[in-house]
Amino acid sequence: MRIKWFSFIRIAGLLSVLTYHFFQNSYPGGFIGVDIFFTFSGFLITALMIDEFAKTRQFKLVKFYQRRFNRIVPPLLLAILVVLPFTYLVSPDYVTGIGKQIAAAMGFTTNYFEIATGGSYESKFIPHLFVHTWSLAVEVHFYILWGLIIAGLVQWMHKSNSNQKEMVVSFRSMIAFISLVFAAVSVILMGLRSFNLTDYSAVYFSSLTHCFPFFIGALTASFTGITMVPKRFQQTLNQARLMPTVISLVLAFVFLAMLGFVMHFDSQKTYLGGILIASLVTAFAIVKARTLHNLTPNMIEPKCATFIADISYSMYLYHWPLFVIFSQRMNTISAVIMTIVIGVPFSALSYYIIEPLLAGKQPRDIKKTTLLKPIKLGLAAGGLLLLIIAATVIKTAPGLTQLDQKLWISSLYQARDNMTTSKTVIQADVKQQQAAKDKHKQAVTIPKGVSIIGDSVTAGTREYLQQNVADSTVDAAGERTMQLAYDVMMRAQANHLLRENVVLSIGTNALPGSNEQLEKLINDLKPGHRLILVTPYDGRADATWNSFKLAQFERTLPKKYNFITIADWQKMAQKHPEVFAGTDGVHFAGRHEGDVIYAQTVNEGLKQGAKTPVKK
Template sequence: MRIKWFSFVRIAGLTSVLTYHFFKNAYPGGFIGVDIFFTFSGFLITALMIDEFAKNGSFKLLSFYRRRFYRIVPPLILSVLIVVPLTYLVSPDYIVGLGKQIAAAIGFTTNYFEIATGGSYESKFIPHLFVHTWSLAVEMHFYITWGLIIAIFTFLIRHFEHNRLKGQRVFRWIIGITSLCFAGASSYLMMIQSAGLTDYSKVYFSTLTHCFPFFIGATLASLTGIKDVTNVFNKMLQHANKWVYTFAIVLTFSFLFLLGLKLQFSSRSTYTGGILVASILSALSILFARCLHAATPNVAEPKLATFIADISYSMYLYHWPLFVIFSKLTSVPIAVLLTLLVGVPCSALSYYVIEPYVAGKKLKWHVNTKVAKTLKISFASALTCLVAVSLYTVNGAPSLTSLDRSLWIGGINQSVDQMQTTKNIVLASTTGNSNKEKNIPKGVSIIGDSVTLGTRSYLGQHVTDSSIDAKGERTMNLAYQVLMTEQKNGILRRNVVICIGTNALDGTNEELMKIIHDIQPGHHLILMTPYDQRAAPDWNSSKLAIFERELPHKYNYITIADWQKVAAAHPDVFAGTDGVHFGGRHSGDVIYAQTINQGLKNAAKTPLK
């Protein structure tokens, strides 16, 4: 039994996700499209379970798993095989760890793989091509667990309640109460585990914290249904008014759209209620669509809507890797167009041909025996070629991105330099001269984070007489410790450049003031403003840049090297990156060093502290 207007729920979810991935800055909360899908899946699967129990008095777990396998796995494998050859169009960085990505996707563990590797839609230098399959992992975990629980419920009811009608009512009550408890526990877990985080990927990707939309949908299914409906809901359907429910659906979708404009991936409010509200609104849209179906017995659902709903799952599989690849080759609008031109036909082929063929069902379109045989041979040949290309690509995939290699090399060089510095300190101490008796050494001390570390080799060659101490994820308080140690050991040079702020935490301004207060007389202090292409005005890094620009008016020995302004004027340097690192690109190295040198040039015109 196909429910009309459910297609629009699927379309709302797909549109939201695609818009978020294509135009993230314009629609920052579009990730709630996944929660629309989750809620709908929870409702649909549970309602079908209830229908099966009402019809047969049982629930066949293996048959349920088999249906889920044929619906999910073949399109997933096909999408992987089609995408992998396209990676030859872009940098080898995009196939780093490809074998692990594919294994995680097909093994339905992408969500925990991304947690373990620090992956995210929001902050990844080179985004994983299959990061979007995290949602399939959560969905599969739900199907496996929920199917097993339902099988246990039906087994117990069949053995302890012999009245079939009463058993069906008990079954609904158990499902409703259990679903509500699971939904409450999961949403509460997301709320409490999001406390104190700066990167929310852990609670976003985790099955335990993000499964509650499924159970909200399941709760709705226990109260309503598809074929087998409750008495209360049946009376509601009998009095359904198509105009009332049409308006209700439009209103609900409007609220979801506004919520997508409001929510931010990096805001805790998203995890303390935002996603929960999105899931409840999704459940309401499902309820209203079910009622509208009953109110419009003689109205057909638009064929275009049915088509988009049919291919929505496959399109979800294709859109992200295709867009990642195409957006590195051309502008975003053209990349979107290419993604749709390739993704839609592949999705239609998957749903109408490949999936029925693999499942042993009749094709959606009738073809004669000769044509069917030709199609089978062609499909087998193409599949063999795709598998061969994929295996070859996985085998040759590099283990590190250009950024990782740059940071690794920078870290090695820095360790060597620090060993030499330590040697000099020890030798100086054996001469009997204390550091305090020596003049402040000339030159430049650069204290930075991962951005500085990535360009360390170039900086050492192009910033005269410089020493560089940089480390990934360094915050201002850690930079203060480095500065104090160098100052204590008498190796802090006359010009001190602080390249910190991308990882700005609450209290960063206060930590910077400690540096300003505790740096000894005889130094210039050059502050490199942080740059993050994604940063909104209310981000700590943005606030820090504003704060730093005000300091030269109060302290005449402070100079600004405005990296934020320079970097924003060179967006090409950050094309295809996380918007913070430029991954050892020569053009990035050049403008980064130029910015520091300009700051040093300006500092030379100001007095020492």
């Protein structure tokens, strides 16, 4: 039994996700489209389970898993095979470690793979092409767990002495109770784990913290249903009126659309209730759509809506990797058009032709059985060709991106320099000990030149900086916070290796309290030094971000301290958006033009700093 108007639930989820990925800056909260899908899936699967039990008093777990496999795996495999040939259009960086990505996708562990590798839609220098299959992993985890729970519940129900009618009522009640408990635990876990974070990806990706929309959908199904509905809901259906139901459903969709404008991936409010609200509103929309089905017995759902709903899963699989690829070759609008032009036909082919054939059924759109053999041969030949291309892409894929290579090489050079520094420190200690023995302690002089202390942005351009910033040393590392930079500076200062001009390029990983830590660094910097602060830049940041606040704070310091100068990388970077095209908005490693303007910014800061006195 197909419920009319449910297609619009799927369409709402698909449009929300697509708009988010295509126009993230304009629609920052569209990721709730995934939660619309999750809630609807939880409802649909549970409602079908209840229908099966109500009719047969059974639940066939193996058949359930088989249906889920047939619906999920073939489109996923086809999407991977279709996408990989397009990777030849972009830099090899985009297929770095692609074999691991595919293994995670096909093994339904992408969410934990991304947690382990630091993945995110919003913060990867080179986005993983199959990062979006994290949601598929969470969904499959739910199916496995929920199937086992329902199978166990059915077995337990059979041991009771209830009559058939009482069994169904008890079955619904137990599903409602279990769903409520699981949803509550997941919501609480998401809220608790969201505290003291700057990157919420791990909370967002985790099956434990992000499974509650499924159970909200399951809870909704226990009170409503598809074919078999409880008495109370049937009374609600009988009392419902057309216009109030339509208005309520439209308002629910409007509310979900508005959430997409106000929610943000990097806001704690999203994880303290934002996603929960989206799921609850979706559940409300599901109930209203189910009600509208009963109120419109003579109406037919628009065919275009049915078509979009049918291909929504496959289109979800295609849209992200295709858009990532095409957006590197053309402007956003053109990339969106190409994604749709390619994604829609392949999604339709998958749903209407390939999936039925693999399930042993005849596609309903192929009337002549004589066409089946040539179609199967054509699909087999095409599949073999795609498989060969996929194997080639996987085999030739690089192990590291250009950014990773730069950072790795930078770390090797820094290790070498640290060894040289250690040797210098030992030699200095020997000289000081000798001087002490001779009772002729010499006043320690501050070395001339530039000491640059930075994070991963600086590490990515380390070699160029040392060649183009006169008489400089660079100490840079990824994930470096202000506190870690303070430790580096204090260690160099204690060993008399901190040079006269100290360039501090820290802030990309700014945490709450960075302003206070910077003040401490300034106070503990010994006399005889100048401090040049390179403001942090993050193309995704707004006024609420710690890095943005730190840059504003740094600009106020030269008025307070005459030995401080600002090298405004934030403003300089904003003038050169081309340097960050296709990146995470922070790093530019591997792009010579980025090296050039970054070094220019540092040199300009040093030039201005030379006009100021040293710390007294």
